[in-house]
Amino acid sequence: MSNVSSAVIEDLAPTGTLRASINLGNPVLAQGTPDAPAGVTVDLARELAARFGVPVEFVCFDAARKSFEAMVNGQADICFLAIDPAREAEVAFTAPYVVIEGVFAVPEDSAITKSADVDREGFRVGVKNGSAYDLFLTRTLEHATLVRGDEGVDVFLADRLEAGAGIRQPVTDFVAANDGLRVIDDAFMQIQQALGTTKSRRPETVEFLRHFIEDQKANGFVASSLHRSNRPDATVAPPA
Numbered sequence: 001m002s003n004v005s006s007a008v009i010e011d012l013a014p015t016g017t018l019r020a021s022i023n024l025g026n027p028v029l030a031q032g033t034p035d036a037p038a039g040v041t042v043d044l045a046r047e048l049a050a051r052f053g054v055p056v057e058f059v060c061f062d063a064a065r066k067s068f069e070a071m072v073n074g075q076a077d078i079c080f081l082a083i084d085p086a087r088e089a090e091v092a093f094t095a096p097y098v099v100i101e102g103v104f105a106v107p108e109d110s111a112i113t114k115s116a117d118v119d120r121e122g123f124r125v126g127v128k129n130g131s132a133y134d135l136f137l138t139r140t141l142e143h144a145t146l147v148r149g150d151e152g153v154d155v156f157l158a159d160r161l162e163a164g165a166g167i168r169q170p171v172t173d174f175v176a177a178n179d180g181l182r183v184i185d186d187a188f189m190q191i192q193q194a195l196g197t198t199k200s201r202r203p204e205t206v207e208f209l210r211h212f213i214e215d216q217k218a219n220g221f222v223a224s225s226l227h228r229s230n231r232p233d234a235t236v237a238p239p240a
Contacts, residue, residue, distance in 0.1 A: 004208070009052045011205045012077055012197065018052060020045035021076035022060045023067040025128070028100050028169055028234050029080060029193060034060035040098065040234075041080040043225040044195065048078070048212060063150075065130025071198060078209075082132030083192045085139075092199045092206045094213040095240030096192035097222050101168040102133040104184040105153055105175050110162070115188035118163050119144045126156030126164040132191050133165050157181075167191065169233055192237065214240055 012018065022037050022045070024030050030039040037058050049056035059076050061067045071079040072090050083093050104125070106112050118125060123144040127134040128151050137146055144163075149155030153174045156164025166174070168187065175181045195213050197206065216222050222236050 004051055004053075005204070007202070008205050008208050009054065011202050012209075013049075013052055013054050014077075017055045017057050018045065018049040018078065019057045019059055019076045020049075021067045021070045021079040022058050023062075023064050023080065024060050025062045025064065026167065028167060028231050029098070030060075031229060034058070039229045040222060040225040040231070043221070043228075044080070044097070044213075044216060045078065047216065047221065048209075051212070063128065063130060064132060068130070071196065074198075077197065079196045080193065081196055083194050084132055084135045086135045087196075090199060091196040092201060092209075093194040093196045094210045096194045096237035097213050097217055098193040098226070099235045099237050100191045100193065101187035102136070102165060102189040102191055103168045103171050103187050105156060105164045105166070105171050105181050106162065106184060108180045108182050110182075112163065112184060115184050115186050118184075118188070123163065124159070124161040126152040126154070126159065126161045128152045128166065133167075133189060136189050137165060169231070210240070 022030050022041055029041045030037055032038040037060055045056050059070055064081055067079055068081055070076045104115055104118055119141050121143045124147050125144050126147050129148040147155055147161055152166045153164040153171060172183055175183050195209055217236055226234050
């Protein structure tokens with residue numbers, strides 16, 4: 001892994017700097033501010049840039065949708081997003097490095113006890129616009145209606161919806177901070193977080209990134225980074 005071909009470096013960092021699109025809207029993967037981001041995605045981008053021998057620049061956003069758009073529009077060289085068919089048309093992904101869960105929050109007195117029960121006529125579910133779980137639920141819900149906002153749990157509370165969707169850790173924190181709510185225990189989806197770049201990259205560049213991620217899972221880098229960022233509740237993805 002230490003011997004990176006100049007062709008791969010020039011393909012992935014054509015400006016001489018590796019530009020990494022970071023989604024600060026997912027606190028499991030990134031924390032801090034645009035000026036001083038931290039977390040597993042930031043650590044992985046720094047490590048990749050170090051392998052290349054180039055500086056790294058962080059282009060930070062508050063939503064996965066914006067991070068994806070930056071990647072597609074040429075503002076960034078790599079991104080850290082959940083694998084989804086709607087994104088795979090534009091992005092070449094590695095295997096996942098981390099798996100996190102999507103869960104629902106409901107009012108405490110709701111009759112809902114499991115995730116599958118949310119998909120019913122008349123049910124409105126708050127989701128973060130363009131998030132991995134928005135894309136997933138758009139494809140899979142047959143009866144319930146999605147209501148999109150800046151944060152799924154915020155629109156759920158503000159509009160008095162029947163459920164709000166989100167990532168387990170932030171949803172759990174949200175429910176703890178707001179009386180009269182509870183989390184449905186079983187996850188409605190496993191969110192596979194991966195490293196991605198545009199599909200226009202050379203095949204050997206994408207292959208290099210795939211080996212890089214496998215290396216970082218196997219050598220304990222991902223687990224160590226999650227521990228340092230106090231995210232032991234996220235799971236390192238199994239080997240590809």
